[in-house]
Amino acid sequence: MLQLDVSLARPGFTLSVTQEFASSGVTAIFGPSGAGKSTLLRLIAGLERDAKGRIQFGDDIWQGPGRFTPPEARGVGYVFQDARLFQHLSVAGNLRFADRRARGLAGPGWDEAVEMLDLGPLLARRVAGLSGGERQRVAIGRALLSRPRLMLLDEPLAALDAARKADILPYLERLRALHALPILYVSHDLAELARLAEQIVVVVAGKVAASGPLAAVLADPALAGVLGARGAGAVLDVTLVRHHVADGLSEVAHPAGSLFVPLLAVPSGGMLRMRFAAEDVMLARTRPEAISALNILPATVMALADAPDGVAVGLRIGPDAAQARITHRSARLLALEPGTEVFAILKSVAIARTDVANDAKLDRTTAP
Amino acid sequence: MTLPDLAPFWLTLRLGLVVMVSLLALAMPLAWWLAHTKCRLKPLFEAITALPLVLPPTVLGFYLLIAFSPRAPFGGAFMRLTGETLTFSFTGLVLASMVYSLPFAVQPLQAAFEALGRAPLEAAACLRARPFDRFFTVALPLSARGLLTAMVLSFAHTLGEFGVVLMVGGNIPGKTKVISIAIYEQVETIKLAEAHASSALMLAMSFALLLAVYSVNRRFPQAGGA
Known part of the structure; x- marks a missing residue:
């Protein structure tokens, strides 16, 4: 210590x-x-x-x-x-x-x-x-x-x-x-x-x-001002399911649903840690249909806080905490408040390769 | 052609070597302190160290002669301790030459230590190296160029001194008659052949020394970390 x-x-x-x-x-x-x-x-x-x-x-x-x-x-x-x-x-x-x-x-x-x-x-x-x-x-x-x-x-x-x-x-x-x-x-x-x-x-x-x-x-939405819209966000622990080589995508599983990310050199079953920036997360009240974004996960609004360039929305996606950055106008139109069920939309190309990491500590996340 | 008397030549070499070694021992800690101190008195010490550069050798020699006199506090103390006088002795010549050549040893070392900066020393400290260890295994090897320059300049400058020697040491064969004095005497007494031979010897030796130094110098790394 x-x-x-x-x-x-x-x-x-x-x-x-x-x-x-x-x-x-x-x-x-x-x-x-x-x-x-x-x-x-x-x-x-x-x-x-x-x-x-x-x-x-x-x-x-x-x-x-x-x-x-x-x-x-x-x-x-x-x-x-x-x-x-x-x-x-x-x-x-x-x-x-x-x-x-x-x-x-x-x-x-x-x-x-x-x-x-x-x-x-x-x-x-x-x-x-x-x-x-x-x-x-x-x-x-x-x-x-x-x-x-x-x-x-x-x-x-x-x-x-x-x-x-x-x-x-x-x-x-x-x-x-x-x-x-x-x-x-x-x-x-x-x-x-x-x-x-x-x-x-x-x-x-x-x-x-x-x-x-x-x-x-x-x-934490309260820290949105300190971290900035590219700093705040989410870290999700996921498992690699399979590769879709023709689409140039890898499919990973999160307790809240499947996600698609640019093709990774990781074998099936591999543990990964993914990071999203808050500004790369969009929110919807109903599950959007016919949308080019591939990654849509159900989420719960936990907290809202003013950020320098909008509203920082604290979310819970499955077991993980996350954050979205939206405008005041969107927050008002969506009538967001703690407890609201929403859908978080992550465009797969928004996930930079360097934001997806091999997790060396497999035992930590797979242990019962 | 007559062979020159080699005694002044050997005496000069001995003087140069003794002065170089003693001066390095004095100049290394002094240069280190000057390079790193934030003391407000630093300019004062720098000015004192540089004085021999600008003072006429006769002025320096005059003051040293007075200080070395057995009646002066410094010369008297030396006399009581050793039973010898500093004036007109080899020891006196060494001390006088050290003062005279001091800036030529301190300034290259100080410049090298300043160029080195704190970065490599901090890295060494974080690798468990204590201060003396850091100095000898990191600071000195990285300041090799400055060290070599200081050695050569203090040696060469001592070889060439004339005024200070004349004032403090006089012209005693085997004790204080160095080669520059010998040549002066040979010219005064119109022994031009001997003066030629002595001068040529000095010229060849000085040139060989500098050539060797500049050849070796290329192999040392430049100061500074990476």
Whole structure:
């Protein structure tokens, strides 16, 4: 368990956070640029000496009145946005730098880390010749080999294009599968976070604006203003039923009904996590007929809240919470109120491929 | 052609090496501090460090001569501790040369440490490396160019000094008679053949040294993380 009660004053900016973080799994730290997400990570790592307050990790007080544990004694694995590999060392040299200083500590071994991140072919390479994606893989491996008690990932994919991001995400999913290692993952990309994280902490202007289970936070209409119409939405856990190759679609099952998404390279029975943005969800009082949208699920209105550009409608779709963003006019015409039964319409093309994720944690959702 | 007296040549080499090593030991922590301090007195220390660049060597030598005098507090303390005087001695020459060449060691190192930035050091700290460990395994190797420049410049600058040596060390064969003094004396006494030989030796050695340095320098990584 990581407990923070800290503040840091900078000219024109103050970070002030009181928050508990889960002791396992991935916690997303989400927020707009300049909100203080990276500063928060630096503070946890011990890289901001002028921060005030208290930081406790498990039984260790990393920072408190009159005490400050330096970064080298905290045991955090920090993956920087710009990788920060050592230029004067080879890939193997970078990994060894971490490995040597963490001998005898519990954590992944050399072979395990190299295999997990497919670093074998890179070991002899010079750092200068690596691509952006390779750099981040090496940086993650190096951080792992320092046998950290807590991983801090600061937008590790921000410098990569969409294709490279898709290459790296499976490695991050493997990292997540190391259950003993809690991960704080900073990003301003909700598609990425929805794929990896269970918990989310939303940081806006140096303060925590919301926190909790990711799906619940994304679907909470009261947070619509903080998350934006592309941020708020839903995360649904679904199962792959079959592929319709001729139509270029895959059919997935959700407790509330079937959905069609662009063809996926996932076998039947595979578990997936899908994310929808609130602005890609339409609502109807009766089941629409003869409509080009393929995905229509029955839903119940749970709550309504004013959003900057309309009305945020909190929904329940089967077991999952979701959110739709509609105009004031539509809300009035549909006479929506809590308890109203509606149909949520999701156009299948509105589901970007990167918004559909393989769920590595099969046992979590299939367990009775 | 007469062979030049090689004693001044060896003395000069010894002086250069001793000064280079002692100066690095002094300049590394000083440059590190200057590169990272947020102290308001930093410009003061930078100005003091750079003074030998602009002062005429005779002025520097004059003040050093006064400070080294057994009657002065510094020279007197040294005399009581070691039983030797600093004036007209090899040790005095080393100290004077260190002052004289200080900016040539500090400035390249400071520039390299500043270019390095905090990023690689923060990364090293998060990989459990302690401060000295970080300095020797990350900061220094990444500042290799600056380090090499500082070594060469402090060595070469010491080889070429004349005014300060003349003021502080005089012209004692085997103790303080370095090659620049020897050449000056050879010219004064119209031993032009010897002056030619000594000068040619210096020219060849200096050129070989610089050529070696620039060839090696290309192989080092530029400072900065990635």
